[in-house]
Amino acid sequence: xxxxxxxxDVEGLSPTDSYPDPAGKQISSKLPVYADENGAVPGESFTxxxxxxxRTQRFAKRFGVEPRGIERVPEDERTDKTLxxxxxxxxxxxxxxxxxxxxxxxxxxxxxxxxxALLTILFINLLGxxxxxxxxxxxxxxxxxxxxxxxxxxxxxxxxxxxVFNILACIGWSSVNVIVGAQLLHAVNNNLPGVGGIIxxxxxxxxxxxxxxxxxxxxxxYSWIPCFIIxxxxxxxxxxxxxxxxxxxGVGRSETGAVxxxxxxxxxxxxxxxxxxxxxxxxxxxxxxxxxxFAWTWAGLIFPLLFTETxxxxxxxxxxxxxxxxxxxxxxxxxxxxxxxxxxxxxVLFPPFGRFGQFCLVVLALSIVANNCPNIYSVSxxxxxxxxxxxxxxxxxxxxxxxxxxxxxxxxxxxHFETVLENFMLVIGYWLAIYEGIALxxxxxxxxxxxxxxxxxxxxxxxxxxxxxxxxxxGFGVMGAVMGMAQVGFIGPIGKHIGDPSYGGxxxxxxxxxxxxxxxxxxxxxxxxxxxx
Numbered sequence: 001x002x003x004x005x006x007x008x009d010v011e012g013l014s015p016t017d018s019y020p021d022p023a024g025k026q027i028s029s030k031l032p033v034y035a036d037e038n039g040a041v042p043g044e045s046f047t048x049x050x051x052x053x054x055r056t057q058r059f060a061k062r063f064g065v066e067p068r069g070i071e072r073v074p075e076d077e078r079t080d081k082t083l084x085x086x087x088x089x090x091x092x093x094x095x096x097x098x099x100x101x102x103x104x105x106x107x108x109x110x111x112x113x114x115x116x117a118l119l120t121i122l123f124i125n126l127l128g129x130x131x132x133x134x135x136x137x138x139x140x141x142x143x144x145x146x147x148x149x150x151x152x153x154x155x156x157x158x159x160x161x162x163x164v165f166n167i168l169a170c171i172g173w174s175s176v177n178v179i180v181g182a183q184l185l186h187a188v189n190n191n192l193p194g195v196g197g198i199i200x201x202x203x204x205x206x207x208x209x210x211x212x213x214x215x216x217x218x219x220x221x222y223s224w225i226p227c228f229i230i231x232x233x234x235x236x237x238x239x240x241x242x243x244x245x246x247x248x249x250g251v252g253r254s255e256t257g258a259v260x261x262x263x264x265x266x267x268x269x270x271x272x273x274x275x276x277x278x279x280x281x282x283x284x285x286x287x288x289x290x291x292x293x294f295a296w297t298w299a300g301l302i303f304p305l306l307f308t309e310t311x312x313x314x315x316x317x318x319x320x321x322x323x324x325x326x327x328x329x330x331x332x333x334x335x336x337x338x339x340x341x342x343x344x345x346x347x348v349l350f351p352p353f354g355r356f357g358q359f360c361l362v363v364l365a366l367s368i369v370a371n372n373c374p375n376i377y378s379v380s381x382x383x384x385x386x387x388x389x390x391x392x393x394x395x396x397x398x399x400x401x402x403x404x405x406x407x408x409x410x411x412x413x414x415x416h417f418e419t420v421l422e423n424f425m426l427v428i429g430y431w432l433a434i435y436e437g438i439a440l441x442x443x444x445x446x447x448x449x450x451x452x453x454x455x456x457x458x459x460x461x462x463x464x465x466x467x468x469x470x471x472x473x474x475g476f477g478v479m480g481a482v483m484g485m486a487q488v489g490f491i492g493p494i495g496k497h498i499g500d501p502s503y504g505g506x507x508x509x510x511x512x513x514x515x516x517x518x519x520x521x522x523x524x525x526x527x528x529x530x531x532x533x
Contacts, residue, residue, distance in 0.1 A: 039456045040143060041071035056394055066212020069395040070384045072458065073143035073282050080283040085217045086136060086293055087300030089280045090273065092220035093374050094304035095227045096367040097184065098177055101341045102269050103312025107319060108336065110262040113249035114317055117262065121309045124263045128270025129301040131436050132277050136297040137290040139281025142455050146278040146378075147385045151458055152447070153439045155467020161474065163385040165431045166275045170379035172425040173272070174372045174406040178202055179414050180341065181368035187342040188358045188365075194414040197365070198407060204369045206403045209377040210396050213283055216373050223370045224304070230360045235311055238348050243318035243332065257499015257506075261486055264506035268429040270305055275435060276378040315344060376402055423488050430485065433509045434477030437516030438470050446524055466531050469523035473516045480515030484508040 046057045046067040057067045106117035138149055147166060150159045182197030208219050238244065250258065281293060319333040328334045335343030345364065349357030380398035384391040390398075442465075447453060457463040486495040486504035498505030 039072050039459050040074035041068070042074055043068060043077055053392060053394065056397075060394065060396055064211055064215075065396050066214065067394065068212075069391060070145050070148045070381050072148075072455070075143070075286060078140070078143060078283050078285045080214075080217070081285065081288075083284075083288065083292055083296050085221060086281055086284070087296040088221045088224065089217060089374075090132070090297060090300040091304050092222075092224035092227075092370040093273070094301060094371075095224040095231070095308060096304075096371040097341060097345070097364045098180065098368070098371050099269065099305055099308040100231070100312040100345075101180070102265060103309035103314075104316040104336075104341060104344065105265055106262050106313050107247065107316035108321070108333075110258040111250070112255075112258055112262060113247040114313065115246075116249040116255070116259060117313050118310060120259055120263050121266055121306065121313065124266040125270045125302060125305045125309070128267040129298060129305070131271055131274045131440070132301060133294045133297040135274060135277035135439075136281050137293045139278035140284040140286050140288045140293060141290070141450060142278075142453065143282050143286075144278060144455070144458060145282060145381045146274075146276055147382050148458055149278055150275075150435075150439065151464050152453055153442045153465070154470040155465045156461035158465075158467025158470045158474075160386055161471060162275075162431075162435060163382045165428065165435075166382040167379055168428055169272070169275070169425070169431070170375040170382065171402060171406045171409065172428070174205075174375045174379075174402075175409045175413055176425055177368045177371050177375075178205075178406065178410050181365045182410075182414060183340065184342040184345075184361055184365035187339050187346055188361050195411050198410045198414065201366065201368050201372070202403055202407045202410075204366065205372045205376055206399065208369065208373055209380075209399050209403075212377070212395070213280070216377050217280070220370055220373065223367070226363050227367045227370075230363055231308060231311060233353075233360060234315070234345065234348050237352055238315055238318075241318075241348070244314055245317040245320075247317050253498070254500040254503075257486070257504055260498060260505040260507055261503070264486075264509055265426070266309070267509050268426065268432070270301070271432050271436070272429065273301075273374065274432055275382075276374050279378050279381060280374070315348060319344075376406075427485070427487055430478075430481035430508050430512045433512040434474055434481070434516040437477055437513040438473050438520050441517055441520055442470075442524065445521065446528065463533060465524075465533060466527060469520060469527040472523055473520035476519040477512045477516030480511035480513075481508040484511035 047054050047061060061067055103117075103121065106112045106120075110117075112120070135146060135149070138144070138146075142149065147159065147163050150162055153159075154162055178198050178201050179194075181201045182194045185192055185197035185200070186194055208215055249255070277297075284293070315332075318330070319336055320329045321327065321333055322329055328337050332344060332347050335347040337343075339346065342361065342365075345361055346357070349360050351357075353360070376399060379402040380395045383398045383402070384393070384395065443449070443452075454463070481492075483492045483494045484506065485492045485508035486498075486506040487508075491504040492508065494511065495504040495506055495508065498507060
């Protein structure tokens with residue numbers, strides 16, 4: 001492989017020296033020194049030299065820790081030829097209690113019937129996972145992580161804004177998920193404090209993500225199996241109980257608003273992996289067909305999402321509440337009021353199975369590890385995108401720091417502001433629709449497909465789009481989200497005209513996408529004429 005100097009790197013300089021960039025400025029470099037003609041960085045370059053960076057990488061490599069961060073993967077190092085991993089990665093991440101909880105929301109929160117909620121789950125998941133599958137195909141083609149790939153849409157500087165949103169999403173949802181897992185563990189053993197459950201789940205997640213891509217994939221390849229078995233037990237026992245109720249579908253404006261709001265929750269969960277998508281296919285060779293990668297990713301997403309959310313919906317139909325006061329009137333509803341998702345699952349598993357039912361709940365609590373692995377692995381990559389100095393910090397160090405941060409948020413959040421944290425995460429989740437509303441038109445209309453990318457440009461700010469159009473369009477997307485959202489504490493001016501005025505109907509996702517998409521088409525046309533890139 002030929003080794004050349006890149007816009008970042010000058011051959012012979014140590015990772016702590018400075019070097020001139022193409023504009024003639026001196027830039028401090030703490031990055032790997034060597035790259036090939038396409039900007040790919042060989043794995044051995046991370047350990048070259050006597051700098052602290054190189055010494056740290058050499059030490060970590062002795063234990064099998066992945067040294068690579070956001071640097072492009074050379075073709076000869078893309079040895080992950082097991083296509084099934086593109087599916088099992090997301091199969092495990094979604095065969096979890098968190099996706100079960102999404103289905104449960106349809107009944108106590110949105111007051112939907114069984115059929116209308118089921119149809120919403122089906123069609124909205126089909127829509128939501130499509131961008132995840134699409135961007136997963138870019139990993140083998142370019143060997144670039146999703147946030148680095150996003151430089152081709154948002155530019156060198158604009159992508160830093162996107163990376164901040166992705167960091168907030170990774171840390172925030174990790175906190176919410178680990179709190180849910182800790183609550184399940186506490187429901188099984190009241191002597192285990194919430195802090196203990198949080199630390200157990202966070203430690204397991206950290207150990208897996210510390211070692212990197214291969215171990216994350218290895219864990220996800222198998223971890224879905226026990227969860228699937230336990231969900232089958234839940235299904236069989238619940239069906240045997242006869243507690244299922246086919247709640248009739250509603251009608252009128254309130255039904256419209258409820259369906260749209262539930263659809264927003266389903267879509268946000270399904271499409272939430274978009275900003276990580278290519279991270280988990282970068283070690284696959286470019287000879288892997290894009291259609292095959294898309295198909296495996298699609299299968300790995302659609303099956304667990306439909307299965308767990310439909311199961312959650314079915315179990316939720318057993319809950320009954322007083323129509324006047326909203327007070328629970330049966331054991332399912334009472335358990336849910338006291339312990340939320342853990343209580344609902346406990347009502348299915350504990351009476352017939354006793355200790356074994358408790359064991360099943362512990363396994364489901366630990367499924368949060370599989371759910372959080374993509375968050376914590378990818379947060380380190382997003383942090384490296386923020387600047388050259390953050391890229392100079394090894395990926396596994398950022399993994400450790402990210403873990404400490406979300407644990408620090410989760411511990412007080414467990415007792416004091418879990419609801420506030422979850423509501424905040426639901427609000428910032430709209431950014432994904434905006435991201436898609438900018439990335440997709442750039443790919444299809446301006447780059448006109450894969451052939452429009454010059455992959456070597458990913459390290460050259462002056463060759464990437466300026467990012468002005470993307471950031472302004474992002475602002476329009478935020479405007480659309482605010483106008484259409486219907487969340488706790490705020491209902492947008494458009495959202496409140498849909499459904500019951502007291503609750504509105506959430507159209508934040510489609511409006512965010514539409515505002516970003518339309519504005520970007522016009523702004524990017526002007527930007528490209530002005531700057532030529």
